[in-house]
Amino acid sequence: MSIQNNLKYTKSHEWVRLEDDGTATIGITQHAQELLGDMVFVETPNVGRKLKRGEECAVVESVKAASDVYAPISGEVIAVNPELESTPEKINQDAYSAWLFKLKPENAGELNNLLDYAGYQKILEADGD
């Protein structure tokens, strides 16, 4: 199981990377893409949208199913990955470089609520993977 240890994670299988400029980049984990299989469609939030932590804000659809993506932290959407519209399979190729969107965090303190590498790994083990 590939997990990167410089990232933060959610129970719902999103990853978050805090950038040097204070923004946060968000994607779905390697485990999530493996569960879903070949990606065929990604719907990202509009730039400028203000998200609340836990809010449904994107959809990733594979050949198998549609899956909601939840905002790991609150904040304003400042960018979405333009590549995913035409090449959603980039998520399958490398889930940690195929980011979905970037946020300007509303409250950096929320990052402390996220799981670290070890915490996320425990969740996966509990799921039986």
Place this chain on the structure above:
Amino acid sequence: MKATSLNQTHRDRKAKMVDFGGWDMPLHYGSQLDEHHRVRSDAGMFDVSHMLALDIKGETAREFLRRLVANNVDKLTQSGKALYSCMLNPEGGVIDDLIIYFLTESHFRMVVNAGTADTDLAWILARRDEIAPGLEIIPRRDLAMIAVQGPEARAKVWQVIAGSQAETENLKLFQAVFFDKYFIARTGYTGEDGFEIMLPAVDAVEFWNALHAAGVAPAGLGARDTLRLEAGMNLYGQDMDDTTNPLESGLGWTVELKSDRNFIGKQALLEKPVKQQLIGLILLDRGVLRSHQKVMTHPDQNEGEITSGGFSPTLEQSIALARLPLSVSPGDEVQVVVRDKMLRAKVVKYPFVRNGKILV
């Protein structure tokens, strides 16, 4: 969970396994899309041993089947010929869809779906007791079934089963023949040429591995579903079930109503008005059509529903089968409710793809 004789072989190939109607089956072996394309362009193979073959033996076999199923087995005159049919309940709902092979006047073979096999068997045995006591109904769980599909499928089978080419290259579509320990039928569920092959389950692993060595790609139930959807073939439990009318499920061509034959469900079908049709959709906006999404043919009116939907790897856009009012025609535009959005879709006549070619 139930397992086919190829279960360990799938696991050894790192298949992602899923519960399919109580059977532990491969969904894909890495990439469902790759498997789909292999079948359209070359050759792929599916373990379909979860489906149940039934041998029907006795002098009253044909008479029994005339009553039991909605298509007319009197169309079967040549040994080896196959017929696709629905088996209906007295209300005209579809208990299952199946294939019947005519072998001899006292031996027919039926293949039914995995998920419905138990209820089918109970239904068939009960009808047998009423209509044709003494007729033997023999479940053949000793057989494995492997579907080899794709433009190169037959040639690869000939490579693996020595001597089979001469016996099977003149088989027409929907015809089958016994050869050695194999029962080889030119049928399938992908819209491509190929064979569906039954053989003793104990020999399945060796045969599967030989096909693999000959360049046939293992393909899972995921690719099987997208291939059949593109080919416009119904899936039991999605496009029809025991509450739906076959005449509203794109299956009118399989229901023989002209003869005076009295099959189970016929009276109900004759009495019920047909109000809907199964028709194809191609999504015009970005997104993916899925089963149970509502379809609006007029603004603010939920008038239909998608029965099967998904991403078509061949068309590279989303397609669906939908049950819509008879007033809808190919070329019309409808709206599909996808989460909080209304997406535009074009109504088309299916199949979407046959023999590697896009038809819509």
